[in-house]
Amino acid sequence: MEIVDIKEKWTNQINTVTIGATPQQGGTRGSTVTVGGETTLPFLTFEGEIPHRPVIAGVVTDVVPEDWPDVLKKAIGDPINSPAEWAQKCVEEFKVDLISLKLLGCDPAGANRSPAEAAETVKAILEAVKVPLIFWGCDDEEKDNEVLPECSQAARGENCLVGSATETNYRTLGAIGTADKHKLIAEAPVDINIAKQVNILLQDAGFSLSDVVMCQVTAALGYGFDYVYTIFERVRIAGLKGDKLMALPQIANVGWEAWKVKEATQDEDILTGWGKLQFRGPMWETTSAAGYLQAGADIITLAHPQSIAITRETIDELMAN
Amino acid sequence: MIFIGERINTGFKDIKQAVTDKDPAPLKEWAKKQTEAGADFLDVNLGAVSADPAVMCWMIETVQDAVDTAICIDTNKPNILAEAIKVCRPGMLINSTTAADEKLGAMMPVAAENNASIIGLVMDESGTPKNADKRVENAGKIIAKAMELGMGPDKVFLDPIVMPLKYMQEQAKEILDAVGQFGLFSDPPPHVVCGLSNVSNGTTHKGLINRIFLAMAIGRGMDAVICDVLDTDLVNAARTAELVMNQEIYADSYVRT
Numbered sequence: 001m002e003i004v005d006i007k008e009k010w011t012n013q014i015n016t017v018t019i020g021a022t023p024q025q026g027g028t029r030g031s032t033v034t035v036g037g038e039t040t041l042p043f044l045t046f047e048g049e050i051p052h053r054p055v056i057a058g059v060v061t062d063v064v065p066e067d068w069p070d071v072l073k074k075a076i077g078d079p080i081n082s083p084a085e086w087a088q089k090c091v092e093e094f095k096v097d098l099i100s101l102k103l104l105g106c107d108p109a110g111a112n113r114s115p116a117e118a119a120e121t122v123k124a125i126l127e128a129v130k131v132p133l134i135f136w137g138c139d140d141e142e143k144d145n146e147v148l149p150e151c152s153q154a155a156r157g158e159n160c161l162v163g164s165a166t167e168t169n170y171r172t173l174g175a176i177g178t179a180d181k182h183k184l185i186a187e188a189p190v191d192i193n194i195a196k197q198v199n200i201l202l203q204d205a206g207f208s209l210s211d212v213v214m215c216q217v218t219a220a221l222g223y224g225f226d227y228v229y230t231i232f233e234r235v236r237i238a239g240l241k242g243d244k245l246m247a248l249p250q251i252a253n254v255g256w257e258a259w260k261v262k263e264a265t266q267d268e269d270i271l272t273g274w275g276k277l278q279f280r281g282p283m284w285e286t287t288s289a290a291g292y293l294q295a296g297a298d299i300i301t302l303a304h305p306q307s308i309a310i311t312r313e314t315i316d317e318l319m320a321n
Numbered sequence: 322m323i324f325i326g327e328r329i330n331t332g333f334k335d336i337k338q339a340v341t342d343k344d345p346a347p348l349k350e351w352a353k354k355q356t357e358a359g360a361d362f363l364d365v366n367l368g369a370v371s372a373d374p375a376v377m378c379w380m381i382e383t384v385q386d387a388v389d390t391a392i393c394i395d396t397n398k399p400n401i402l403a404e405a406i407k408v409c410r411p412g413m414l415i416n417s418t419t420a421a422d423e424k425l426g427a428m429m430p431v432a433a434e435n436n437a438s439i440i441g442l443v444m445d446e447s448g449t450p451k452n453a454d455k456r457v458e459n460a461g462k463i464i465a466k467a468m469e470l471g472m473g474p475d476k477v478f479l480d481p482i483v484m485p486l487k488y489m490q491e492q493a494k495e496i497l498d499a500v501g502q503f504g505l506f507s508d509p510p511p512h513v514v515c516g517l518s519n520v521s522n523g524t525t526h527k528g529l530i531n532r533i534f535l536a537m538a539i540g541r542g543m544d545a546v547i548c549d550v551l552d553t554d555l556v557n558a559a560r561t562a563e564l565v566m567n568q569e570i571y572a573d574s575y576v577r578t
Binding site for chain 1: 509569572575
């Protein structure tokens with residue numbers, strides 16, 4: 001007996017956002033990355049259109065993250081000490097679609113790098129690779145208000161994706177996005193109502209939502225993953241049903257969050273019976289990524305080369321069906 | 322909520338004058354204002370100013386020249402509809418048919434052939450129903466005709482026909498009951514719409530009555546309204562009702578200020 005596909009009828013399309021600018025478009029990228037445009041839930045190609053497959057952004061940081069386990073540092077190798085070389089390795093060996101630079105070193109509680117130094121890192125990466133760039137501040141709002149404008153200016157015209165606009169700093173981010181022609185990440189702390197609010201605020205400040213990618217502070221598997229998953233899903237369903245404030249592509253910052261949890265950082269000498277971290281770490285990251293892909297993520301950040309390879313295969317397989 | 326802007330109607334003096342003088346400016350101005358206020362459709366009504374389809378076409382083209390918003394072709398004359406629909410961009414809404422056989426036979430095929438949506442007033446040859454049951458019976462006739470022509474239920478906007486609260490107070494409850502039952506026809510259900518201002522006809526507190534009636538109707542499943550989309554209090558009341566019905570995701574700045 002033939003089983004008939006049950007098709008949901010959606011009324012709206014998710015916005016399409018292009019990151020990166022080629023020389024013809026005023027930048028220096030070799031190619032651009034476009035996400036969004038869906039008229040159906042993730043991978044339901046029989047039901048609607050998914051014009052752009054989800055993409056993988058390779059995580060790069062300006063200083064080596066202290067709390068990352070050796071298994072991750074070793075997998076990246078020596079280039080981890082140079083953001084530009086690390087970005088090159090991400091593109092050439094790990095085959096990522098774009099780079100996601102976390103300006104961790106600007107944190108006043110850490111290396112406290114200056115805005116000028118951060119801007120140099122941004123420039124170095126833009127020179128080293130031809131793929132589009134995402135860059136995020138250090139999560140210290142006061143510092144980010146200095147760092148992000150400087151980096152934005154350094155990358156002027158490159159159509160980067162800049163993170164993150166929040167309920168409190170949206171004016172600054174909206175201004176630099178407009179001035180330097182970048183796209184913005186709108187971020188909320190695992191709260192769908194605040195997510196919608198940030199979008200309204202950005203729109204009211206004159207920044208077009210067609211240039212925004214939404215982000216929930218991404219939780220790794222086991223640390224609120226299910227909350228974030230449902231928010232991704234609810235945002236996407238609301239968007240497809242016609243809520244234009246929610247019809248935006250979404251980014252899951254998996255590579256940055258997954259390597260903070262004990263399951264991905266502590267080996268079996270501490271976590272007895274949990275198996276070798278060498279396998280468990282990338283598996284933890286990959287599993288989180290696979291979940292967010294199903295929930296509606298359009299961009300996934302990943303750090304470990306093995307996670308990148310497996311996630312790419314997962315996307316290949318899911319898009320082929 | 323699907324908002325249909327009511328303002329481009331020769332019932333309003335400025336529009337009547339503009340149509341008589343063939344002055345496009347007021348039509349364009351109202352098209353822009355209503356679009357900026359969030360109208361999903363712009364109702365265009367020639368009224369009794371002219372019986373010439375070319376005048377209606379001029380009104381629609383003038384509006385489309387100013388904005389991209391979809392048109393709601395407001396006429397009960399099949400000959401005007403036939404010409405008007407040719408100049409409309411896709412995604413138009415026809416306002417309206419009734420459940421009377423002759424009307425259904427004349428208007429519904431035009432909607433079906435043009436992939437248009439259509440408002441169905443739940444009245445028939447015997448006039449406007451006095452109770453919920455008859456409204457639902459007439460709605461059934463409209464839905465059946467749409468299905469016969471291969472139109473999806475989401476292409477039909479059922480209008481329960483709102484009556485003035487002041488003069489026919491007993492009708493409001495019947496109307497709301499009918500709205501509740503319209504949702505049971507199909508999955509997805511047909512849209513439910515009303516020309517809102519009639520409910521407050523002749524009253525002192527028009528705005529308040531419009532807001533409360535619309536909110537209560539949304540509570541029963543109404544999802545579209547022909548109204549003054551520039552009435553911020555009304556739009557915000559509708560948005561709040563949608564939040565209460567869990568149809569929208571809450572955000573602190575959900576109201577328009």
